[in-house]
Amino acid sequence: MPTDLTVVVLAAGGGTRMRSKTPKVLHQVAGRSMVGHVLTAVQALEPRRVVAVVGHQRELVGPHVEEQLPGVVLAVQEDQLGTGHALLVAMAAAGATSGTVVVAYGDTPLLAGESLQQFAAEHEAAQRAVSILSGVVDDPFGYGRVVRDAEGDVVAVVEEKDADADQREIREINSGIYALDAAFLADALPRIGNDNAKGEYYLTDVVHLAREAGLTVGAHVLEDVRQTEGANDRAQLAELGAELNRRILDRWMRAGVTVMDPATTWVDADVVLAQDVTLLPGVQLLGATVVGEDAVVGPDTTLKDCEIGAGARVVRTHGELAVVAQGATVGPFSYLRPGTHLGADGKIGAFVETKNARIGEGAKVPHLSYVGDAEIGEGTNIGAGTIFANYDGVAKHRTTVGRHARTGSNNTFVAPVHIGDGASTAGGTVVRRDVPPGALAVSSGPQRNIPGWAQTRRSGTPQAAAAEAAGDASHNDDPGVGDPGSAGAES
Ligand code: UD1
Ligand code: CA
Numbered sequence: 001m002p003t004d005l006t007v008v009v010l011a012a013g014g015g016t017r018m019r020s021k022t023p024k025v026l027h028q029v030a031g032r033s034m035v036g037h038v039l040t041a042v043q044a045l046e047p048r049r050v051v052a053v054v055g056h057q058r059e060l061v062g063p064h065v066e067e068q069l070p071g072v073v074l075a076v077q078e079d080q081l082g083t084g085h086a087l088l089v090a091m092a093a094a095g096a097t098s099g100t101v102v103v104a105y106g107d108t109p110l111l112a113g114e115s116l117q118q119f120a121a122e123h124e125a126a127q128r129a130v131s132i133l134s135g136v137v138d139d140p141f142g143y144g145r146v147v148r149d150a151e152g153d154v155v156a157v158v159e160e161k162d163a164d165a166d167q168r169e170i171r172e173i174n175s176g177i178y179a180l181d182a183a184f185l186a187d188a189l190p191r192i193g194n195d196n197a198k199g200e201y202y203l204t205d206v207v208h209l210a211r212e213a214g215l216t217v218g219a220h221v222l223e224d225v226r227q228t229e230g231a232n233d234r235a236q237l238a239e240l241g242a243e244l245n246r247r248i249l250d251r252w253m254r255a256g257v258t259v260m261d262p263a264t265t266w267v268d269a270d271v272v273l274a275q276d277v278t279l280l281p282g283v284q285l286l287g288a289t290v291v292g293e294d295a296v297v298g299p300d301t302t303l304k305d306c307e308i309g310a311g312a313r314v315v316r317t318h319g320e321l322a323v324v325a326q327g328a329t330v331g332p333f334s335y336l337r338p339g340t341h342l343g344a345d346g347k348i349g350a351f352v353e354t355k356n357a358r359i360g361e362g363a364k365v366p367h368l369s370y371v372g373d374a375e376i377g378e379g380t381n382i383g384a385g386t387i388f389a390n391y392d393g394v395a396k397h398r399t400t401v402g403r404h405a406r407t408g409s410n411n412t413f414v415a416p417v418h419i420g421d422g423a424s425t426a427g428g429t430v431v432r433r434d435v436p437p438g439a440l441a442v443s444s445g446p447q448r449n450i451p452g453w454a455q456t457r458r459s460g461t462p463q464a465a466a467a468e469a470a471g472d473a474s475h476n477d478d479p480g481v482g483d484p485g486s487a488g489a490e491s
Pocket of ligand 2: 230
């Protein structure tokens with residue numbers, strides 16, 4: 001790797017075709033801004049310094065770039081007078097007068113670090129003043145063409161607008177990525193003029209300036225030309241996003257992940273998957289999500305910044321900032337909100353929403369419940385249709401449930417409240433006071449049966465007729481209490 005290396009990322013342009021209030025280079029693919037991808041790729045060069053040229057909407061681009069890469073040098077280009085002028089501004093900010101300068105654009109999210117490494121190494125080995133990263137494309141329209149002489153030496157880069165008919169036929173294009181000798185640049189950049197079709201200071205003019213000075217110029221053809229493609233509008237953004245996703249999935253499949261349907265599976269750049277993870281159709285793994293060995297995710301699941309343990313199973317779930325420990329099961333139709341922590345071998349079942357909830361090892365919330373601001377001990381089973389009522393209209397409060405408790409169906413836990421270890425609650429209980437360990441809490445009044453009510457109060461209806469047909473109306477009025485063992489749903 002070159003030892004004295006400066007990277008310059010050009011990101012001052014307007015990006016008007018995005019038609020967006022968000023600057024072009026801040027648009028995201030695979031969970032990262034386009035410029036974020038470029039800043040990640042250039043790290044492979046282990047540069048001594050990275051300079052980002054900002055201009056258009058620099059109040060947004062500048063802080064974003066600094067956040068992505070602390071220590072980056074920002075060079076402000078007030079007016080976008082062309083790529084040559086942009087590098088002039090960058091070199092003044094960098095203060096680098098020796099070594100190698102690698103120039104890249106901020107809108108090429110597929111750029112890979114290894115390609116830059118090879119390119120920079122070749123540049124230094126060939127002792128060139130100017131190396132161009134080029135590519136051969138079917139439709140070169142709009143690009144600068146790499147013009148070579150009979151020996152194949154690069155003699156110029158000619159922009160679309162300045163090219164003659166023969167030059168327009170050339171399919172080798174300038175990607176806009178360069179490796180340049182810093183000492184040469186110090187001399188050449190101030191001499192670039194703007195006498196061309198666009199009236200801009202073209203960085204590509206360094207080619208003829210180098211040749212005039214008797215220095216070497218070369219171009220390195222990158223086979224995988226998509227790496228240098230930029231997104232200028234939303235359609236190109238979507239295409240590059242899809243291509244990047246394919247590449248990410250390809251990488252994980254080679255690393256031992258089963259992706260049943262790559263066409264409907266989306267995995268962000270920073271996601272980490274272990275060997276033998278299975279992703280079923282319709283899965284989106286976003287942000288910093290991590291999935292452990294043998295876990296199965298999907299179908300139809302979105303997880304952002306989640307941690308899924310080994311062997312866990314997550315079905316038709318939406319999760320964010322949640323942790324699911326090893327062997328646990330989630331879904332179908334579960335909503336894991338931030339602060340959810342499901343212990344090993346635990347269960348969050350169908351139509352359950354959780355938030356700021358620690359659910360212990362082997363504990364289960366199987367059906368139709370809301371668990372917010374809660375702690376549930378290991379081995380506890382929460383009955384179907386339980387609401388952890390955490391909000392009194394003013395403040396949020398916590399509910400704690402101990403170990404191996406059994407709570408009945410259709411309960412409401414009015415926080416703050418504590419249900420002790422091994423305690424039970426009857427079906428339909430509204431828990432407003434703490435339940436001591438081992439106690440059974442019952443809050444509903446005794447059941448009252450009013451005999452013959454349908455026949456007298458609903459006479460003449462099918463209901464009354466059905467009751468009549470069933471015979472004797474004189475059932476006893478037993479104030480018995482439900483057995484929580486049968487009232488609580490368990491699975
Ligand atoms: C440039 C190249 C062209 C190449 C193409 C590849 C020149 C003269 N031409 O053309 O040979 O094929 O890129 O995409 O360099 N920028 C600034 N400040 C400026 C001007 C541009 O920061 O003053 C940045 C833009 O934000 C953009 C990049 O430089 O990221 C390229 O600028 P653009 O104007 O799009 O150059 P092209 O005309 O596409
Ligand atoms: Ca461009």
